[in-house]
Amino acid sequence: MNANNQLVKEAKASSGDKVELKDDWVQQYERDGYLFPLKAMDPAQALEYRKQMECFEASVADKPDMRKMALLNGAYLLPFVDEITRLESILEPVKQLLGPNIMVWNAGFFIKEPRTEDFISWHQDLTYWGLSDSHEVTAWVALSPSTIASGCVKFVAGTHKQDIVEHKDTFEKNNLLSRGQEIAVEVKEEEAVNIQLQPGEMSLHHGKVFHGSHANTSDDRRIGLAIRYISTDMRQTIEEKTTAKLVAGVDEFDNFRQVGKPRGVLDPEDIASLEENMRIQQQFLYAGSKK
Ligand SMILES: O=C(O)CCC(=O)C(=O)O
DSSP, rough: OHHHHHHEEEEOOOOOOOOOOOOHHHHHHHSEEEEEEEEOOOHHHHHHHHHHHHHHHTTTTTTTHHHHHHHHHHHHOOOOHHHHHHHHHHHHHHHHHHOOOEEEEEEEEEEOOBOOOOOOEOOGGGGGGGSSSOOOOEEEEEOOOOOOTTEEEOOOOGGGGOOOOOOOOOOTTTTSSSOOOOOSOOGGGGGEEOOBBTTTTEEEEETTTTEEEOBOSSSSSSEEEEEEEEEOOOBBSSSOOOOEEEEEEEEESSSSSOOSSSSTTTOHHHHHHHHHHHHHHHHHHHTTTTO
């Protein structure tokens, strides 16, 4: 075990507001496959994080590839994203759903610029993640208003109870998903629920629930941070280990290559570690894809 591993073997969440999930909320999650709205942080703190994110964007304005990589993998390259993933107010409800031993598999931003055509097609998250099971919860944290006008996330209740359905690749220009993957069976869109959130609020969703979102027709950016939490018993269904970060409890399984907090903003060692992880992830993220 290296020093970094030692550091993260027993993670302690940073303090923040404690959120108690009531019993019926857990039942609601099990019934619907999602929960909202929950408070992740105060609106003022959300604004502060938004400023940090936009400051980071400004600092890499001339490096679009670097900007994209960091925003999609913020947990590994941006200390303020790592900090959000460890907030007690987010971890508490996640622990009630997944148990005490929690890792972050990834955390990245979904940003829709004002009055643009970008959208997210209907999909189930776990389709291409190569994970052994569905002990995964996404916390989607709003850093700007996520409303019907700005293209909030939409879920179809109860769809997490079925297996992964067939998806087809579209590689559509304005689709924000990596391969434009889209559910190939009927989605009852009229039954979808709009997950409207104010800055600082979050939703939690199951990796198999059908979800997607429309374009942003508002004058503000729609900014959400999607944090992928998994319980430590999960594993990747390939030989090589991918990375994860212990943020609560202990890791008794050692199924992932544990990494610690980012060493700084875009630290070269963190970038090298992430690039190696991305190389390994190609085995499942683009499996079966023609591109
Ligand atoms: O941000 C969105 O509109 C969609 C987010 C999403 O697909 C996810 O968090 O899994």
